[in-house]
Amino acid sequence: MDEQVPATIGELGEFALIERLTARLPQGPRIALGPGDDAAVIAAPDGRVVATTDLLVEGRHFRRDWSGPYEVGCKAAAQNLADVAAMGARPTAVLLGLAAPPGTDLEWVLRVVDGLRDECARAGASVAGGDVVRAPQITLAVTALGDLGGGRPLTRAGARPGDVVAVCGRLGFASAGLEVLAAGGDGPAELVEAHRRPRPFYEAGPQARELGATALVDVSDGLVQDLGHIAAASGVRIDLDGAALPVPEVLGPDGLRHVLTGGEDHAFAGTFPPGTALPGAWTVVGGVSAAAGDGPAVTVDGRPCAAAGWDHFRS
């Protein structure tokens, strides 16, 4: 008998694939029941659960020639885990929906799941369940859950005039890295690596809550656009101080543009009561004032700044 080792997920089949994936996924103490049943059961000690979901479509959110599978998995987890942290919560579990053609390389899929698992571990969460289906195109649907630990959720709606605006984490690196890749890949490895694998500081979310933050977002679509959500939800004006924005030289001549409009680094941007003593990981970049006659807005050095961020339906 010359039995071939399956090289694709179609050759392996659905149930064997699920077994292979599940075997790679250790379950943390928050998981009362992991993969393998109709649903997972996850601890929610707070009595509330924070929940968010995001889709990543091949060719749109990642390219297999630009990112390895491990990085795709890390990034898919990171963008959801960061949304949980941006509520002031700690991630507990992630579910993965994977749609892929049967001819998809098995090793590629296993490495995606390894990346998902390892990024979850960085945030204290486990991959507790999921679904695999056949489709013409690779799509990852990731859901992340989290626990508020008895605290209030940090929404976008609480910013008040007089608050300071602060950011935690790098800005513009992923965006600059994407441009390096689009131009052929000849540029700082630090930027390309930032595009391939964001490394959010998840603890910034609960930390912001404990510091008394009045609003918090994760910067996924661009600083101006995401702060615009706080401005709109809180009915305030947010004034950024151009000189205070961290624009390191490695970002190149368009550094400020990347910092203002680039997403996907999953930094955190929040508003804090005046006088809040912020730890070193946070940088004050502006302030909150009452909305002017033209309504809630984001300005840079007093000038209105159009939110030239990311629309998921435009090219």
Next chain:
Amino acid sequence: MDEQVPATIGELGEFALIERLTARLPQGPRIALGPGDDAAVIAAPDGRVVATTDLLVEGRHFRRDWSGPYEVGCKAAAQNLADVAAMGARPTAVLLGLAAPPGTDLEWVLRVVDGLRDECARAGASVAGGDVVRAPQITLAVTALGDLGGGRPLTRAGARPGDVVAVCGRLGFASAGLEVLAAGGDGPAELVEAHRRPRPFYEAGPQARELGATALVDVSDGLVQDLGHIAAASGVRIDLDGAALPVPEVLGPDGLRHVLTGGEDHAFAGTFPPGTALPGAWTVVGGVSAAAGDGPAVTVDGRPCAAAGWDHFRS
């Protein structure tokens, strides 16, 4: 100015689309924070949360020429809500990830969300959040959450020799309906309707738990295959009684095959201690015995029955 009313989701744009969708989604009392922030916050009074996710891909799980958008939305919700109920839990919230080409008809998407909303309402849940992205193909990624109300989760692993096997809900209707559609649509409307829109009796899950069920599944891939999961997880043999299986005449000459191998009606199949007084919605269809030398298995009238059910990677 001759401003055109947007007809497609691409013309409307991501943020306006999210606003339009959100406006159609009332939030029930379990939702502490609904759509519009980085994540939703949902009550989990039990201190644990049940969570499951499923993908529906156009052409694979639904066809726009066979099902209307409202029915696609209902079905997408139903298959996830049924998974929550199959753990013995009551659904609380659903998240929707929608990937679609920008040219997708806006009205079609709004009706999908209406269906999702209404099926959630049947189960006591709300659509509390989601994500919309651009993709070449329509994919729905649905996550459902639920609450165990202080009870134990009903897994697949608790069936014991001597238990009775019972089902709640129709079997084979959706499968027979799919064959009617594949053959051109000339057949009983009742079957076609069952394929388009399953109507699980969600309360069967918590009811089974209160009745002392030892194991429960939702029949999504076929009765034999799904009971096979209980047999394998519990290490038992499940013997179905052919004469006890409900095979109504409307299912046609292949009725028994549809009942044994057809999925997507989202009936519930469980095992109960001998002597359990089952309400009228449940039908006893067999019993549990010790696994024979050939291991856990499902038999019909004593004969082994191969699980000719659904593999999501095969055609």
